[in-house]
Amino acid sequence: MSKALHIASLLVLGITVSAVAQHPVHAQAPRVKPSAPAAKPAGHEPEGKPSEDVKSFGGIAKKLNTTPQGLEAAYDAAKTANPKLTRGQFIAANVLARNLGEKNPAITTQAILDGLKSGKSIGQTLHSLGLSDKEADEAERAADKQAREAEQAADKAAKTDEKKQDQQQPKPDGSR
Numbered sequence: 001m002s003k004a005l006h007i008a009s010l011l012v013l014g015i016t017v018s019a020v021a022q023h024p025v026h027a028q029a030p031r032v033k034p035s036a037p038a039a040k041p042a043g044h045e046p047e048g049k050p051s052e053d054v055k056s057f058g059g060i061a062k063k064l065n066t067t068p069q070g071l072e073a074a075y076d077a078a079k080t081a082n083p084k085l086t087r088g089q090f091i092a093a094n095v096l097a098r099n100l101g102e103k104n105p106a107i108t109t110q111a112i113l114d115g116l117k118s119g120k121s122i123g124q125t126l127h128s129l130g131l132s133d134k135e136a137d138e139a140e141r142a143a144d145k146q147a148r149e150a151e152q153a154a155d156k157a158a159k160t161d162e163k164k165q166d167q168q169q170p171k172p173d174g175s176r
Contacts, residue, residue: 059154060091060147064098082117088147089116095143096126104130 057068057075064071075090093112100107106129115125126136 056087056151057091058158059150059152060095062154063146063150064094078113082113085113085116089122091147092122092140092143095146096122096139099143099146100126100131100139106130 057071061068061071071094075087078090079085090113093109093116096112097107097109107126111129112122112125115128116122120128122140123133123136126139127133131139
């Protein structure tokens with residue numbers, strides 16, 4: 001029964017991620033750096049989620065072969081199921097499942113998220129899924145390292161893109 005529940009959960013997660021990933025991406029106007037910071041009205045919050053949330057999934061989404069929007073939708077669904085879930089735990093669960101799932105089919109994103117929901121740590125969850133304490137520690141360290149590297153690569157790419165956009169914008173005298 002438990003295995004069927006895990007499979008059903010994975011199917012729902014996969015369908016959600018797949019459906020969200022198929023939404024068209026809208027073109028955005030190039031960013032223009034303002035000459036002075038814009039004044040924000042007191043107490044005014046922007047509508048929807050800031051693009052920073054989607055950006056923060058950019059590097060790791062690429063590594064997980066999905067889109068930032070798809071990963072964000074999956075995170076939102078997981079967060080609804082477990083309000084205590086952090087973004088870092090969610091990313092770690094996905095990276096760990098990707099890294100360890102081929103060797104041990106019991107280690108899935110949903111299985112790790114279920115362990116976290118029941119109050120276990122990621123290490124305890126991995127241990128309950130058949131890894132030794134040493135293997136769980138090594139897997140966690142490797143996942144953290146991969147997540148940091150993916151984030152750094154995404155930040156570097158964003159800075160490079162921003163620099164290119166700045167160079168392409170005309171100067172006030174009409175030259176480039």
